[in-house]
Amino acid sequence: MRLNELFLSIQGETSSAGLPTIFVRFTGCNLRCTYCDTKYSYFEGDIITPDEVMDKIRALKCKRVCLTGGEPLIQPRAEMQRLLDLLAEESYEVSIETDGSIDVSKFQLHAKQRFIVDMKVPSSGMSEKMHLPNLQHIVAERDEVKFVVGSRADYEWCTALIREQGIHPKDGYQLIFSPVFREIELEDLVNWILEDELDARFQVQLHKIVWDPDKRGV
Ligand SMILES: C[S@@+](CC[C@H](N)C(=O)[O-])C[C@H]1O[C@@H](n2cnc3c(N)ncnc32)[C@H](O)[C@@H]1O
Numbered sequence: 382m383r384l385n386e387l388f389l390s391i392q393g394e395t396s397s398a399g400l401p402t403i404f405v406r407f408t409g410c411n412l413r414c415t416y417c418d419t420k421y422s423y424f425e426g427d428i429i430t431p432d433e434v435m436d437k438i439r440a441l442k443c444k445r446v447c448l449t450g451g452e453p454l455i456q457p458r459a460e461m462q463r464l465l466d467l468l469a470e471e472s473y474e475v476s477i478e479t480d481g482s483i484d485v486s487k488f489q490l491h492a493k494q495r496f497i498v499d500m501k502v503p504s505s506g507m508s509e510k511m512h513l514p515n516l517q518h519i520v521a522e523r524d525e526v527k528f529v530v531g532s533r534a535d536y537e538w539c540t541a542l543i544r545e546q547g548i549h550p551k552d553g554y555q556l557i558f559s560p561v562f563r564e565i566e567l568e569d570l571v572n573w574i575l576e577d578e579l580d581a582r583f584q585v586q587l588h589k590i591v592w593d594p595d596k597r598g599v
């Protein structure tokens with residue numbers, strides 16, 4: 382595995398936003414989203430074993446972990462699975478931020494572990510790379526589907542996908558809409574969600590409010 386950074390912060394996104402969380406940011410990504418705020422993770426990092434990652438996590442005295450990157454699921458599959466197994470053995474709560482292009486069915490999750498599947502909108506330039514079967518593999522009550530929206534056209538792509546893939550909140554799916562940072566008016570995205578009577582979570586990236594938006598390690 383290659384580790385870019387590992388730090389304790391508050392979760393800035395998802396249903397556990399605001400809660401103390403250890404972030405394990407892996408090096409490398411198979412996509413190049415136009416809006417990516419973590420380009421430094423594409424190449425910077427050091428080789429590390431799953432057991433050495435666990436040692437670093439244990440040292441931070443927090444039982445909530447977010448595996449991210451870069452794209453965490455391009456790490457060697459056996460090593461990522463071992464890390465998930467080790468985290469489960471010690472009862473960590475785990476979220477995995479994944480970019481929608483990797484087949485999540487290759488990984489076995491344990492109790493208290495969930496995927497946050499980010500379905501890349503057209504303005505990301507990566508929509509064509511989405512592995513759509515992921516939306517049939519995820520577990521509605523466990524996992525979350527995130528849409529990072531940079532325009533009204535992006536938003537409409539999302540609502541079409543929700544209909545086509547049958548992942549509507551009324552069927553128990555946990556959806557998140559997140560604005561591309563400083564790209565759209567927050568009020569617009571909120572109004573679109575309310576107008577469509579979508580029981581979806583609106584989020585802003587809390588860490589970009591608390592700290593400088595370009596600060597690493599938060
Ligand atoms: C840096 S990515 C790493 C995990 C994975 N590669 C992915 O894209 O889901 C973590 C999250 O940050 C989001 N993100 C990246 N740049 C952003 C930006 N400029 N504004 C809002 N969200 C952004 C991504 O869409 C993703 O949901």
Ligand SMILES: Nc1nc2[nH]cc(C(=O)O)c2c(=O)[nH]1
Nearest residue numbers: 391392393394449478588599
């Ligand atoms: N505080 C904080 N929360 C986050 N949630 C998801 C993040 C990510 O980069 O995957 C992230 C991040 O980079 N920082």
Ligand code: SF4
Nearest residue numbers: 410413414417451480
């Ligand atoms: S998939 Fe995630 S890490 Fe990769 S370019 Fe897109 S936002 Fe950045």
Ligand SMILES: [Mg+2]
Nearest residue numbers: 418419449599
């Ligand atoms: Mg981030």
